[in-house]
Amino acid sequence: MHIGRVIGxxxxxxxxxxxxxxKLMLTQPLNxxxxPVGDPLIAVDTVGAGIGELVIYAKGTAARxxxxKLQSPIDAAIVGIIDNIDVYRDLIKK
Amino acid sequence: MHIGRVIGxxxxxxxxxxxxxxKLMLTQPLNxxxxPVGDPLIAVDTVGAGIGELVIYAKGTAARxxxxKLQSPIDAAIVGIIDNIDVYRDLIKK
Amino acid sequence: MHIGRVIGxxxxxxxxxxxxxxKLMLTQPLNxxxxPVGDPLIAVDTVGAGIGELVIYAKGTAARxxxxKLQSPIDAAIVGIIDNIDVYRDLIKK
Amino acid sequence: MHIGRVIGxxxxxxxxxxxxxxKLMLTQPLNxxxxPVGDPLIAVDTVGAGIGELVIYAKGTAARxxxxKLQSPIDAAIVGIIDNIDVYRDLIKK
Amino acid sequence: MHIGRVIGxxxxxxxxxxxxxxKLMLTQPLNxxxxPVGDPLIAVDTVGAGIGELVIYAKGTAARxxxxKLQSPIDAAIVGIIDNIDVYRDLIKK
Structure with a gap:
């Protein structure tokens, strides 16, 4: 899954x-x-996400x-609202 | 799903x-x-999209x-015609 | 699907x-x-494509x-020979 | 599969x-x-990986x-803890 | 499928x-x-590939x-040993 923000x-x-x-949510991938990293995609909302919220989104069959809706044309979906990103930043530069 | 324009x-x-x-529509991904962002792909039309129209397209199994046509070689399809993209631009720069 | 040329x-x-x-065809993605855009991939021929031909190729389950051959390790296949690419170029710059 | 590090x-x-x-592990792809190469993704832990560990992660249906959890929205999972990466570096420059 | 070399x-x-x-083979994508193009991935060997060999690898469900092992977390596999890449180089520059 990936981190994104609902921007429209x-x-x-x-x-x-x-x-x-x-609901077809315009979702901006974030680091x-x-x-923002890369261009927004269109993800179906499945958790009641609102505009501006930080979300988890999934792609492919996971989204269906x-x-x-397994038999649908959905290939991206919002699957969670992020409360917090806990990062140990010293591990990234290692 | 992604935003695109039918260009041929x-x-x-x-x-x-x-x-x-x-109908094999040449579809240009857009931001x-x-x-335009990246190169056009070939998507099968499923909603009666015309040349020049702004569309939603899906990839992978979602396209079939x-x-x-679940048993087909289709891996991209146009699944909607976009009336409007409502973007809250101040959310992108955040 | 994507545009490519069989180069080997x-x-x-x-x-x-x-x-x-x-037949394992070396296929160069094209705009x-x-x-050429990006590096060639190996696609299985399913339409009798010859060296040098402009083709449509599909990826993933679509290729199988x-x-x-649904139970095979194929993840890319040539699915059509392109006669013509009809592009409305003024739509790209818009 | 890919090499990553759990960073949060x-x-x-x-x-x-x-x-x-x-457990939704923030996983940084590594070379x-x-x-670090590219941005972290969110992978579900399936092997008891801890913060800071070098891991193998898989994407797509493999992750489910x-x-x-085949019927879940999971599209990335940690599937192993790496003890060692044995690389023959002279083979890369060839 | 793609061209790669087993590097570890x-x-x-x-x-x-x-x-x-x-066997989890570190596989370097090649043009x-x-x-080398891009970073190595981890592919399961299915054809008895050795270190240093030029191989064909597949991704996704094709790898399983x-x-x-359809019910496994495998998302990449080596599916052939390349004897020769026959390229018509004049077709690339066209």
Missing amino acids: TIVATRKDERLVGS IDEV HAAE | TIVATRKDERLVGS IDEV HAAE | TIVATRKDERLVGS IDEV HAAE | TIVATRKDERLVGS IDEV HAAE | TIVATRKDERLVGS IDEV HAAE
């Missing part, structure tokens, strides 16, 4: 019917300093399990 | 028979400012679910 | 028996201007579907 | 219920010189097999 | 029990000139098929 939503009236009812 | 089509007479009848 | 073959006498009989 | 943990009270009871 | 092994006493008996 995608509005799409015409879409696969299995995406209807799912451990909460600095999270959404409990 | 691929013409291929000789192809896997399970691709026959599927939230709709600026979108196309409802 | 891999000769491997000792290999997984499920690869026996499959829409047919310029293409090869109709 | 993720605290998330609100999360997919199938993640409850799993063979144990130098490791966790023995 | 990973010693891990404590690991997922489904990895016991599998067609056999020059190669190892014939």
Whole structure:
């Protein structure tokens, strides 16, 4: 899984019917300093994440399990809200 | 899922028979400012997307679910037409 | 799926028996201007592609579907021969 | 699989219920010189890895097999503790 | 699949029990000139590859098929020994 922040939503009236009812959250991947890395992806919310929240997201089949929609076109999902990132920074530079 | 724009089509007479009848859309990945990032991929259209439209595309097994062709060689599919990208830009720089 | 060109073959006498009989094509990923991007991969031919041909290739489980060898170690396959790439170039710079 | 180091943990009270009871380890990908490459990911511990340990991690469906939670949103897991990396360095420069 | 060279092994006493008996080969991805590209990964040997050998490796579910351990945490495997890479170099620059 990865660290991200919900930075917006995608509005799409015409879409696969299995995406209807799912919130399409624009999710910005972050590093451990909460600095953006790479471009945002579209993840389905499965835990009630709000705009601005720091989240855990998963990709691939894991995302369809999270959404409990195994037969859907979902390939990314928010699976947790991060309370805290506990990092031992001296271990990174080693 | 990801944000993209349909920028063309691929013409291929000789192809896997399970691709026959599927529109092979050349899809340019975009960032939230709709600026191209990386190289276009070939995604099967499943929502009636036209040239120039801003779309949501999915990759991997999710794409075969979108196309409802689970036993096919499809690994990317357009799954929605984007009406609007609502971004809270102050959240990105944080 | 992606755009590539067959630039060679891999000769491997000792290999997984499920690869026996499959042609291992060295495939160079290309952008829409047919310029190489990234390093070649090894894709199994499923459409009779020849050296030098412009092809569509798929990755992951999609490749095993293409090869109709679901229980094999194949993770990339050529699934079509490209006749033409129709690009609306003004849509890219937008 | 890949080489990584456990550099911390993720605290998330609100999360997919199938993640409850799993330790979410912040894992830094490393090269063979144990130098960080790319950004940390969140991997579920399945072997009792501690903070600071050098580990093997797997991604995708392999991670759900490791966790023995096939129907879960897990897409990365720690699957071994590395005792030693035996590298023949002259083979790299060849 | 990809081109790589076996450059070492990973010693891990404590690991997922489904990895016991599998040789964990440190595999360096190579380009067609056999020059290293990117960082080594850990692939399970399924064809009797030795240190220094030029190999074909596969990733994802394909690797578990190669190892014939579908329910394992394996996500990369060596699936062939390369005898020769036949490249038509004039096709790359085109």
